[in-house]
Amino acid sequence: MPYFRSNIRSMSGYVPGEQPQGDGFIKLNTNENPYPPSPAVAVAVNEALQHGLQKYPDPMAGAFCRRASELLGVPPDWILAGNGSDDILTIVTRALVGEGQLLRLPYPSYILYRTLADLQGARSEEVHFEPDWTLPEAFGRGSDDLRLVFLANPNSPSGTVVPPEAVLELAQRLPCPLLVDEAYADFAETNCVDLVAKSEKIMVSRTLSKSYALAGLRFGYLVAQPHLIQQFVKVKDSYNCDALSIAAATAAIGDQAWLAETREKILHSRGRLMTAMRDLGFIVPDSQANFVWALHSRQGARPMYEELKRQRILVRYMVYPGWGDGLRITVGTDEEIETCVAKLQEIV
Numbered sequence: 492m493p494y495f496r497s498n499i500r501s502m503s504g505y506v507p508g509e510q511p512q513g514d515g516f517i518k519l520n521t522n523e524n525p526y527p528p529s530p531a532v533a534v535a536v537n538e539a540l541q542h543g544l545q546k547y548p549d550p551m552a553g554a555f556c557r558r559a560s561e562l563l564g565v566p567p568d569w570i571l572a573g574n575g576s577d578d579i580l581t582i583v584t585r586a587l588v589g590e591g592q593l594l595r596l597p598y599p600s601y602i603l604y605r606t607l608a609d610l611q612g613a614r615s616e617e618v619h620f621e622p623d624w625t626l627p628e629a630f631g632r633g634s635d636d637l638r639l640v641f642l643a644n645p646n647s648p649s650g651t652v653v654p655p656e657a658v659l660e661l662a663q664r665l666p667c668p669l670l671v672d673e674a675y676a677d678f679a680e681t682n683c684v685d686l687v688a689k690s691e692k693i694m695v696s697r698t699l700s701k702s703y704a705l706a707g708l709r710f711g712y713l714v715a716q717p718h719l720i721q722q723f724v725k726v727k728d729s730y731n732c733d734a735l736s737i738a739a740a741t742a743a744i745g746d747q748a749w750l751a752e753t754r755e756k757i758l759h760s761r762g763r764l765m766t767a768m769r770d771l772g773f774i775v776p777d778s779q780a781n782f783v784w785a786l787h788s789r790q791g792a793r794p795m796y797e798e799l800k801r802q803r804i805l806v807r808y809m810v811y812p813g814w815g816d817g818l819r820i821t822v823g824t825d826e827e828i829e830t831c832v833a834k835l836q837e838i839v
């Protein structure tokens with residue numbers, strides 16, 4: 492295809508997890524919330540519909556930013572709303588990383604970061620985590636063309652966390668911005684939002700897909716110092732969030748009682764899943780997210796994944812060269828987890 496830019500022709504493209512459209516699967520493969528979202532979401536969407544959809548939405552999603560501002564303790568102009576946090580990651584990469592320049596990412600981690608670099612025709616440098624999932628010194632090293640560093644925190648697939656003190660120290664050593672992808676921070680004990688005020692190099696992205704049970708809606712946001720936000724606004728689609736999702740997302744973050752209750756249930760189930768998997772002989776790092784990463788000490792994970800799928804239980808099978816292959820299992824309801832663990836007991 493000679494019409495296309497050479498970087499597009501040569502890249503393979505991001506492959507999202509399977510999304511079977513029929514019912515009948517226990518779906519533990521893409522870290523969705525097993526519980527329905529706050530009832531306030533449906534009320535807000537209905538109200539927005541009554542209002543009509545003939546007008547364009549607020550380009551900056553001001554209602555959302557004001558509510559998020561109260562929640563996070565930063566001014567509203569420190570927040571940029573996006574069509575899912577993948578939209579935010581795209582905006583940031585397009586704004587900061589040019590052709591031939593360098594983007595750094597940890598490994599193993601979220602595979603999309605690499606794709607974003609490829610789209611830019613940029614170079615990406617994967618720096619391996621230490622075996623205990625801490626970051627090596629090299630992750631913070633300066634380099635001439637380095638324009639952006641991504642860090643998923645908690646990380647996927649491991650569920651492990653780099654503590655905020657280490658993130659701040661890392662940012663201070665880096666010559667460029669550090670995007671801390673906090674897609675799973677609501678399930679963790681710590682987060683880095685307070686660091687944004689301490690260093691203009693630290694930016695934090697969040698999503699409503701996982702903790703707020705709104706993966707089907709598409710809403711995420713960035714927290715960064717306002718002079719950076721102003722530059723990112725130039726890069727985004729003018730109306731990157733629609734009226735219904737702005738209303739829904741604003742209502743969702745307004746119901747913190749729902750979040751606290753759902754979080755408790757998921758953390759409880761996560762504990763049970765980690766224990767059960769370890770009892771089955773898997774190596775499972777302590778997870779601070781809504782999934783666990785399980786490598787078997789003796790057996791390959793692929794046949795396990797395939798057999799679970801035949802039994803209509805979907806988990807994520809992942810191979811990371813140099814790290815082995817494993818199962819990333821989303822924390823579902825207690826019942827879903829019991830079923831999954833019982834099947835694994837038969838398989839392993």
Ligand SMILES: *Cc1c(COP(=O)(O)O)cnc(C)c1O
Pocket residue numbers: 522574575576577578601643647672674697698699700706709710711
């Ligand atoms: C799920 C996920 C996202 C994307 O979230 P969306 O808001 O649904 O686009 C971003 N980063 C990581 C690490 C994720 O796991």
